[in-house]
Amino acid sequence: MAIETQYQGIRDGAGPGVGDFIALMKPRVMSLVVFTALVGMMAAPGGLHPVLGFIALLCITVGAGASGALNMWYDADIDRHMARTAARPIPRGVVTAEEALTFGTVLSVTSVLTLGVLVNWVAGGLLALTIGFYIFIYTMWLKRRTPQNIVIGGAAGAFPPMIGWAAVTGGVSVESIVLFLIIFMWTPPHFWALALYRCRDYERVGVPMLPVVAGPDETRRQIVIYSILLIPVGISPYFIGLGGISYLVTSSVLGAVFLWLAFKVYRTREGREADRIAKQLFVFSIFYLFALFAVLLGEKIAEWLVALGAFKAIFA
Amino acid sequence: MANNAGHEQQKKVEAERAKRQRLRSIAIAVGLGVLVVLFYAATIVHLGGNALNRPM
Structure with missing residues (x-):
């Protein structure tokens, strides 16, 4: 892709900042994910070393943020036409779609592998399922096809406490x-x-x-x-x-x-x-x-x- | 005149590209640093007291 096209819409002298990449991760959704995952971890029987607990929570948070970035990459075409989403980093032109895709993919893979290797693979697998469900089932398949989109797609947002629980117990x-x-x-x-x-x-x-x-x-x-x-x-x-x-x-x-x-x-x-x-x-x-x-x-x-x-x- | 404007535009795009590349490099470095710390800390936790438990 030509550089001119790639950076089309980027405002003069206003490249992306760290804040734009944080916005790409849907911080408000992420805060609810962190909180519900934390409750899942705390409510689970048994214990997890605080360091591993922190790592698990970080991986779940980053995984959720990564799926938010991938969602923004895929939905950029409709986001620019809706009042609620027009100010997101891609429609605003501060982050390119390719950057969002790379950012989301790298963080998704890293968070799943880190959670799997350092905590356990049930939690890692559930995180992979959550990200995959949100991107492939909800964003790419259901969202633009059926009014039941959020009923089924809602499962993706419901997984975090289950992942937190699995991080501690190793099961469901x-x-x-x-x-x-x-x-x-x-x-x-x-x-x-x-x-x-x-x-x-x-x-x-x-x-x-x-x-x-x-x-x-x-x-x-x-x-x-x-x-x-x-x-x-x-x-x-x-x-x-x-x-x-x-x-x-x-x-x-x-x-x-x-x-x-x-x-x-x-x-x-x-x-x-x-x-x-x-x-x-x-x-x-x-x-x-x-x-x-x-x-x-x-x-x-x-x-x-x-x-x-x-x-x-x-x-x- | 038009040639000049095109040249200016090209310079601006190049500067933007360099800026983004630099930001990306810093982000990758920070990300790798965080991963190293996480894996180190988790390894120590997994080893626990066993790290010092060596038969003489």
């Missing part, structure tokens, strides 16, 4: 599958709430999000259905011994609020108010997921502190 168990299911069931109402008020963007670029294909009313119905399914899944860690009483209370109360907001979205269908409530559900859904995992983490830390207190009392 009911508990880690439940953590996976919480995020898996949470993804559709979360993204459809966003799609409701970003509908025109998706329509313009031909991405068949549910509101574009089936209309906003059907989307509202599906949000309610998935919210009803999400609530029991959200509470279930208590019943398998993964969460304690504070988890039961938090997940029940927040689940009720989630459902109430979902019904509010269902009932309010016209004008700015409809957009406002959809946005409200979108923002709350992030808080809901964060809070559920934070309580699991908090309970685990409290358990350790109690155990530490008992240990000190015995040996004092």
